[in-house]
Amino acid sequence: MTSLDEILSMLGAIIPPLGVESVVLDQGLGRVLREPVVASEDQPPFACSAMDGFAVRLDDQSSEFRTVDFLRAGDWRPRSLALGEAVRISTGAALPGDGLQIIMIEDAEISGDRVRILRRDAVRHVRERGENARRGDTLLAPPRRLSAGALALLASLGVPRLSVTRRPRIVHIATGNEIVAPGRTPLPGQIRDSNSTLVRAFLAARGLPVIQHRAPEDFATTRALLTDPAQGAPAADLLLISGGASVGGHDFTRRLLAELGCEILVAKVASRPGKPLIVARRGVAVAFGLPGNPLAHFVCLHLFVQAALGTLAGLPGETPFFQEGVLAGALDNAGAGRETLWPARQSIAGGAPVLEPLRWSSSGDLTPLARANALIRVPGGARELARGARVPFVSTTPPA
């Protein structure tokens, strides 16, 4: 049995990041940047007005000026100003020259081409060339997951393509004699396969496609599936096997992975639900044997597979981390000797995270997943945690 913390830190250490590929800017959202991006020119590239108003010489203390031009954003008409001359200027428009100050339009009285200054601020109301960044400055340092804001910055720099971590090739096999496709009516004793939907949506929420198979818990069949290049698994960077329960799913998956040449790193996790977790690797590929019970499956995906995805993407720091919140209701952990990851609904109240523990009756119970967006970490042996107790929790929403 390996502890949750040991598995998370192992997953941060054993997996090298995947290689890079070049994508166009619009494909960069949510991807991990792997090269530094430097400013190819000063930001802003020219001194411009921060206000609508009049540009006059700093050394010109006249109170009345003659307007000699009107510069709108986008215009470029450099000129020298003589004493007594002003240029009307819009926010964002390039200044006509150096040594100027902007007088706000609210502080001026206009009459034809004459303008009288009512008030003159101490500040220049100028955005200086290079005040945001100098040519050659590093504006984005790798590795960095790209947000909408980061893409806007890259667009402003005219960066056409980006070096980002390539997406992992992911293959998932749901095994079990008791599972049928969700669209089918189960026979007595059978249940619908919800784990395939869970894995597909968990990955889709992180922008990742997956090749999926559903197979009976038969060693030869599953082994053939996993070794057939046409089915994707041999080339997978990440292989997920959801164990069935039919003939002892855990041993089935472990034997299968061992036979495929995987090194078994973890055979059991010391927390619940999810005890029969397997972590294995073959070369630089990672494989998980995920417990078939849906709630255990949910916990293992959002903790361990999430950690592996961060590391594969080149962001080991994205390993799920625990923060502290307050219990909105009592949590009855009757008799659980092992550490428990308890499904919860997290919200914010009074500025702080608040956690409503959700009812669940077994690791096969999917009903808390209707509302779960967090997992509370309940120490082994803890019986009842009172309302108002401070508890560590991890969010199950995708990193962004």
Next chain:
Amino acid sequence: MTSLDEILSMLGAIIPPLGVESVVLDQGLGRVLREPVVASEDQPPFACSAMDGFAVRLDDQSSEFRTVDFLRAGDWRPRSLALGEAVRISTGAALPGDGLQIIMIEDAEISGDRVRILRRDAVRHVRERGENARRGDTLLAPPRRLSAGALALLASLGVPRLSVTRRPRIVHIATGNEIVAPGRTPLPGQIRDSNSTLVRAFLAARGLPVIQHRAPEDFATTRALLTDPAQGAPAADLLLISGGASVGGHDFTRRLLAELGCEILVAKVASRPGKPLIVARRGVAVAFGLPGNPLAHFVCLHLFVQAALGTLAGLPGETPFFQEGVLAGALDNAGAGRETLWPARQSIAGGAPVLEPLRWSSSGDLTPLARANALIRVPGGARELARGARVPFVSTTPPA
């Protein structure tokens, strides 16, 4: 000038939710469920074993049993057990009948079809039919944004299609004489249009497509664009106009919206950056005039447009909310009289949110967007906030 809080609460109140549409389960991720989902059968639908072991009669205190069947998950072979009879059973397999207990395989000694019981737990190790939910119980109550976990629950129920809020039709127009497409080299005085990339990626991160145009700041041209059904704006549920700065972008957008028959609800927000924000409506459609300066644009999108998206989706409670964090460094707000939304990098340290305030020099400064994932709310008149100060902040990551 309208306060930030007033605008957020107005956006929660003035916009009715959009109508519903039916989508297949796999299209439901991130969508907002608008109908209750009830269990069509008990969950689990049959009593099953929670362990690998042997099923024996509760009233049978024998220490040795004869194995009469082996039930694996997926099997369905009801039978009555006589005293002294046991059925070998796998986790998840349907029990052969009522009144039974499971003895864990670890507590049994097997010899051919004979099994000797070494230890008998007080608990039955049975998952009862209906222990998670009863037929007719509401398992998902609307409105609810659908996570991967919720979809797994729906798959387990065999729900093929869902009633969800239809996606808003969104049209965005970036106006300005100074902006050029990011792929072009700006002439002197021009800059690249980063706001179109920002809007597109902001919406893509929320699963929403957008029709986009770029137009010079010319009244007739923009008006023609906005009234042409072929360009999308007349049918838009949400219209976003990024103001240029060329000829006083704010008045330009306000006049345009007024002429289109929009009621102007907000003409200025009392916080920075983003003062020249316009909120308007026409019928049930909402329009925003967003300040052209990129940092102001970023702030207005993540606060006000985000609030409108939540309300349109039928989740007014998804309005951006502030939580409390600790400043990781001093924040120098020199001389800002107005409330400020300050770009920041939020992380978790010691279980609590920590905020690194990012350097920015003006509302035109995009460089903090490389790392910003939060906005700190700095009260008007505050000069320097010290490292370690507790501050309210809002996350800029998409709701999930």
